[in-house]
Amino acid sequence: MAIQEISEDEWLNMVRIGNGKDAILFSSPFCGTCKVAERMLEVVEASNVPITMYKININYAPKLREAWKISSIPCLVLLQNGEPIRFEYAMRSVNYLYDIMIK
Numbered sequence: 001m002a003i004q005e006i007s008e009d010e011w012l013n014m015v016r017i018g019n020g021k022d023a024i025l026f027s028s029p030f031c032g033t034c035k036v037a038e039r040m041l042e043v044v045e046a047s048n049v050p051i052t053m054y055k056i057n058i059n060y061a062p063k064l065r066e067a068w069k070i071s072s073i074p075c076l077v078l079l080q081n082g083e084p085i086r087f088e089y090a091m092r093s094v095n096y097l098y099d100i101m102i103k
Contacts, residue, residue: 002042003025003038003041003042003045003053003054003055004052004053004054004055005054005055005056005057006054006055006056007056007060007061008056008060008061008062008063008064011024011054011056011064012063012064014082020052020080020081020082021050021051021052021078021079021080021101022051022052022053022054022078022079022082023041023051023052023053023054023076023077023078023079023101024053024054024055024056024076024077024079025037025038025041025053025054025055025056025074025075025076025077026055026056026058026061026064026065026070026073026074026075026076026077027055027056027057027058027073027074027075028057028058028059028073029057031073031074033073033074033091034073034074036091037074037076037091038055038074040091040093040094040097041053041076041091041097043094044094044097044098044101047098049098049101049102050102051078051101058070058073058075068084068087070087071089072089074089074091075087075088075089076088076089076091076097078100078101086100088100
């Protein structure tokens with residue numbers, strides 16, 4: 001199972017209704033740590049967490065990068081109704097990621 005890759009424009013144009021939870025992994029295809037983080041998130045996703053997961057290439061996301069002040073990658077942004085509520089830079093373990101997503 002793969003995390004859905006979207007562009008910055010696709011994310012900015014999404015219509016969010018209700019109190020949906022989302023997670024966006026900001027990464028780069030040249031970042032080895034990002035690949036490990038993505039694999040960990042795929043394991044979390046396979047456990048059917050009630051959250052929609054996306055990934056965005058940080059190199060092509062200048063608006064979100066600046067608006068949310070993303071300082072390094074990988075960066076997992078947890079969102080509620082499209083608004084960031086948590087930024088995670090250290091992907092400690094699959095259990096840790098699972099726990100922060102179900103809260």
